[in-house]
Amino acid sequence: MSSSNCKRRIVGAGAAFGALLVSMAAAANPVPWQMNLPKGATPVSQQIWNLHMAALWVCVALGVLVFGAMFIAMVRFRRSKGAVAETWSHNTLLEIGWTVVPVLILIGLAAPATLLTREMYNSTDAVMTVKVTGYQWLWRYDYISYDGKPVTKVPTIYSRLAADSNAARQLDSGISPYSIKAPDGTNDYLLDVTHPLVIPAGVKVRFLITADDVIHGWWVPDFAAKRDAIPGIMNDAWAKVDKPGTYLGQCYVLCGQDHSAMPVVVKVLPREEFNAWLTAQQNAATLDKAARTARVEPQQPVPAKG
């Protein structure tokens, strides 16, 4: 385990829970002993994280109140200490109180949640649109439009589990999952693909999500972009990622035997780099079309009209 991971380790059960929650949330990819949601890399994921923490602390406060009252009752009103039971069984004021106060607390949580949901549903004005199709068991990415123009000649990306992970995950493979490392030394067992999706940083990217065989789920936790990929239905999600980098996710809807082996990897490039990459892809595609079409890949699905 690397030293940076060691820093994040919990030293004991009594460790300051809240401080830990906050420090771990800054991490981008899952880390050992992680205890909280990632803050993520988009304004939406950051707002969700805030909402999540607010709800968590409300629950902690209510828990302290209820369990605390119960604990005090269990200590103070023991028969072995000579406690004599009272006989009342009503208190109208109290009962109205604990009906109304929770309603107010819930409204306090639901109001920002409603506004945030509306924002998450607003996928208009996207600079780029990518179609995501789930198959058993890989992701297919097609660039649809960019900067108001349709994208042509960019080859479809087929995103399968990387070969080293795939070899290690076989029953009795003899390969330790701990030995599967990315170039930067972090472990990417089951979280690495042959060809990642590449998108530009700093602009709104819209994902049209569907599937061709069974229901899958496309999710990058750091983007808080998540929709079920359902055959015959075109869902959409969006993300505006400011910080370039590589972001990881996994299929989250049971899709058959290799459900655990269809990760989502999205490479976010600075805008100029992305433009250069896109042009290079278009050029390469023109030159290399024959070679590409010779590869054995799933057939083109018939997409439902959205």
Add this chain to the structure above:
Amino acid sequence: MLRTSEQSELKDAPAPDELAQRKARARRTAWIIGAIAAAFFIASLVQGHFSQIPILH
């Protein structure tokens, strides 16, 4: 048919008439509730029959 065998269950009850009446009422309740259950089953099938993906049609 149901009635006779269930009445035999009651032979040691002190007020068989009263209890038999209640049991008859219970059987009526059971048929009504059973009919409601059957209606829910049919309704779910009918619902399934009329449902389709709107964008495809």
Add this chain to the structure above:
Amino acid sequence: MSSTAQAIHHEEHHQSFFERWFMSTNHKDIGTLYLLFSFLMLFVGGSFAMLIRAELFEPGMQLMQPYFFNELTSMHGLVMIFGVIMPSFVGLANWMIPMQIGAPDMALPRLNNLSFWILPFAFILLLSTFFMPGGAPAAGWTMYPPLVLQGGESIAFMIFAIHLMGISSILGSINIIATILNLRAPGLDLLKMPMFCWSWLITSFLVIAVMPVLAGAVTMMLFDRFFGTNFFNAGAGGDPVMYQHVFWFFGHPEVYIMILPAFGIISEIVPTFARKPLFGYKAMVYAIACIAFLSFIVWSHHMFTVGLPLGAEVFFMFSTMLIAVPTGVKIFNWVTTMWKGSLSFETPMLWAIGFIVLFSIGGFSGVMMALVPADFQYYGTYFIVAHFHYVLVGGALFSIIGAVYYWLPKWSGHMYSTFWSKLHFWSSVISVNVLFFPQQFLGFAGMPRRIPDYNVAFADWNMVSSIGGFWFGASQLILVGVVVHCVFFSKAKATSRVWEHAYGLEWTLPSPAPHHSFTVPPVIDDSQLAHGDVSH
């Protein structure tokens, strides 16, 4: 009392073993059969869970192929829900409802026999799928098409098994409604009934309304798989999401079918050992009714990420959060029942307190996932797994075990071992948290559910969780020992009241309870009601 006991023996000697246990129309014997059956299924479903946790003990595949893992998760869910939680609540209802309302037996005894004996056959069908070509169904207990339709011929067996389970629980519920509405002792008004009867009356209506809907959903699935219909086939204009709507219209009330009787049990146990009337009896009844009603209008919170329209997301978020209010009322009422009581901590009380704490934790995570944006980050992860195991194991299962410890002396006529039953509690309550609390962290870290293999970042908490799992599983063996000892070997005779402050009609009968509960309708004395006199 001794003459009654002789009468019981006399009556029992008329029946051979086969007649008594296979042709029984007696509510107590059928209740025992239900409880024994669900006990057996607890260990069947539990052994699946042990295999699941063993495979998840560390990253990499060590024990089984991924497809077999999916078979295990699917069957674990089906067995635990339809084979353990639901039948054991029906078993408790069979035992206790006639005794609590002053009736001689259930209203429809032969229907009672039928509704139990369907179950073993249903589970033989279901479990036999493991030995079929293509294996058991492996699409999760939710059985979403199109994935489930890829399964082998065995899905026909699963569907018929579900039909049978549904018929069994519908018949059981019809019987409970008919009994409660028609066989109450004179003077026992509905609002004087014990909370357990109330919770089951309302639960029965939920069963009646939603089990047929599940039957409809799996019938359409059967037709899609074998008879060429296209209910869920998007390629022919069918709608896979429609299955999810139909399924969760069943599925969410089902959640409350599995927890409302638990509310009833806890409302019986807490006042007994607090020696104080149940706080807010009527509010408790209304809260259960309110939860039952709301359970019909929240189903899409299981589907927040399927692409519902914005308005639907917001509606289902609000309706879901509303359920927290009556549920909160119940928890506050239990705590207030304990406040200024005279508490003692016999085994059933320990399980009831464990229930309140663990169910509340599950309820808290439920409130968090009701928030649509937050649910987008939780959906499909181990946070969901932790949530529903807190409410189903820490909630429903704990209440069932508490009920067994509460009423076992009444059933068997003997006291069980205090030491071992308390050891069972402490071992279970600690291990269940070691098992499920880390799963919340795994969910936050982004680990999807239903996967047999995972990145090494998830390894540590999974190992902790697995250790808790084996510990919790082993702890349940203590329950076998305690029950066997109590029924067959215990020398300590139980009094008819059993617990010092236990009120309600069942405690006026001798222990063990006579074969027919109340052959003469009892006289209702308001001061002896289980929850205290409601008139003040």
